[in-house]
Amino acid sequence: MRYFFEDCALDTERRELRRGPDVVPTAPQVLDLLEHLIRSRDRFVSKDDLVNAIWNGRIISDAALTTRLNAVRRAIGDSGQQQRLIKTFPRKGFRFVGAVHDEDRRPGTAAAVTVPITSAIVVGERRSAGWLEDLRGRLKLVGSVLASVAAIGAIAGGLAGYWNVWKTVRTDAKREAQNIQGQPTVRPEIVPRLSLVVLPFASLDDDPAQDSFADSISTDLTAELARTPATFVVGRDTAFTYKKKPIDLQQLGTDLGILWAVRGAVRRNGDQVRVNVSLTDLQTARDIWSDRFDGDLANLAVLQDTITARLLCVAHLHLRQYAEALQQCSRSLNMTGADFQAYMSLISAYGWTGQGEWTREGTETAAEDTS
Secondary structure, eight states, rough: OEETTTTEEETTTTTEETTEEEEOOOOOOHHHHHOOOOOOOSBBBHHHHHHHHHHHTTOOOOHHHHHHHHHHHHHHTTOTTTTTEEEEEEEEEEEEEEEEEEEOHHHHHHHHHHHHHHHHHHHHHHHHHHHHHHHHHHHHHHHHHHHHHHHHHHHHHHHHHHHHHHHHHHHHHHHHHHHHSOOOOOOOOOOOOSEEEEHHHHHHHHOOGHHHHHHHHHHHHHHHHHHHHEEEEOOHHHHHHGGGOOOOOHHHHHHHTTEEEEEEEEEETTEEEEEEEEEEEETTTEEEEEEEEEEEEEGHHHHHHHHHHHHHHHHHHHHHOOOHHHHHHHTTTTHHHHHHHHHHHHHHHHHOOSSSEEEEOOOOOOOOOOO
């Protein structure tokens, strides 16, 4: 099937998008998304519908969906500001609003389009065959001399035919190379080193009503971490799609494009609160740090601030970003004055192993546990 709109043509069988005479280099998912929007142009297409159709129901972030939609718009000369062809309808979804003309690909037409050189050779061969039949009749009359002349003519005609085919192939290859060179280079997005998701904390209480309290801890922690400069934190709505679901941690890191996950559990006993927190490396699916924090409801904000600072302290140490780690570590461990100076000297003299230990460079001896 081919779809024509404005100066674009989408060929679903050849998996090809053209704007005018030029082929637009397009990722497979972008082509799938464009085709689905065009086929469903008589209705609104929700985010869930797109996820089921393009990603087979896998959980993806809103940012990933937005990135693919923007890529579709760029490929067809549209944008999020203009929305001339793909329009976003708040709380409803998306719809392809451009005028579309579709056309079935007939086998005869497809053959004529896809094999122009072969067709030309077949026609040439048929013409040569007729000419040779006529030549045979003449050869009966003029003898062996004209037979030699005919042989020379056939060789010359074959060489001319091959030359024409070569010129056609060379011209098409040159044009295709120019089209490719004219396209902008696609650069991969660089994932921030300090990138993470706060997964919904579990409630360790038997009372189901305490789930909302655990959710509030996760939400506040997400907001606090997101306020930190140079830190990328996945949004709460995306994170909560994983609540009470089995998670492949390494696949989670790939799907969301992040390095770490913050996980935890909350127990509440009257006004007393205990929060268990761990930081997981999503490349290895192993915890690089975990700790327990106790506090009371009256000072819940202070408790959350301490957890945030300790997480950032450990993350910066793991990345060997010692200057950034100093402030967070001193804040979470309540160090001032001489203690702070001693801690600064410790960071300068030792390196962080990433396994909860300090080791002096060049040795294997554990020096001190920061937790």
